Amino acid sequence: MPKPPPTVLESYAEQQQPQTGKRRPNRKALLFVVIFFGLLLVAGLLKSPLSEVSYIEVKGNHQVRYEEILRTAELERGMSLLSINKGAVKEKLLTTYPIVETVDVEVSWKGEVVIAVVEKRVAGLMLQDAKLFRILQDGMVLPGREKLEAEQLPVISLDVPTSLTPGQKVISEDVLELVKQIPEVERAVLDQISEIYVTDEGPWRIYMRDKFEVRIPPRQFADKMKAYLAYRSALPVDTKPSIINMLEANYMENFKPEDKKGE
Structure with missing residues (x-):
């Protein structure tokens, strides 16, 4: 028996059903478009002041x-x-x-x-061929200059001359130990030091800007200068320049003619 034709309502319902065979969007094409516009954006940024x-x-x-x-x-x-x-x-x-x-x-x-x-911290200065060489805390020698302005650093001198080469470390083991200890001392004390005379034998001599001289055992700069600060502060204000010994015992003595620097 032949099937009756669909009604108008049935035909409308069939048209509204989703089409299972509908094509999905091409993902590769979409990715290509995104990359293309991304490259345009990057190119624009590269040419911009940003x-x-x-x-x-x-x-x-x-x-x-x-x-x-x-x-x-x-x-x-x-x-x-x-x-x-x-x-x-x-x-x-x-x-x-x-x-x-x-x-x-x-x-x-x-x-x-x-x-x-x-x-790195500049620990001190050394003189060679009429030039001042800055010595870093690790012993490295910086290029020499004939004049260093606004530099209030102690001058390091040796009783046995040594050669200084910019870009290399100081040869003297005593100086290497000294410059390593200098940053451990308060800035207020370092500013008072004019020269540190390093001897191969015997105590090191430290010449202060107030004309006092301090003598310390070799390679004990940091500890002895900390002790010096307390010792010097306890002296009367009108104390005449003299030698302050910071050796096994701390004591003060008057200068002898041969002890006065520059004479």
């Missing part, structure tokens, strides 16, 4: 000038942020400047570059 260095700050530098650090690191305003290799900048600064102990480089997508350096 990708350029707009500000460079150097922190912690006292002995090395700002301009020297930028020149060595090969950094300048207007260069591309993507061209900055933080590891290479760090290596260049550490290799070029022995006084620099650590380097940290931060790059911001705002166009800001911050270089934070920590310098």
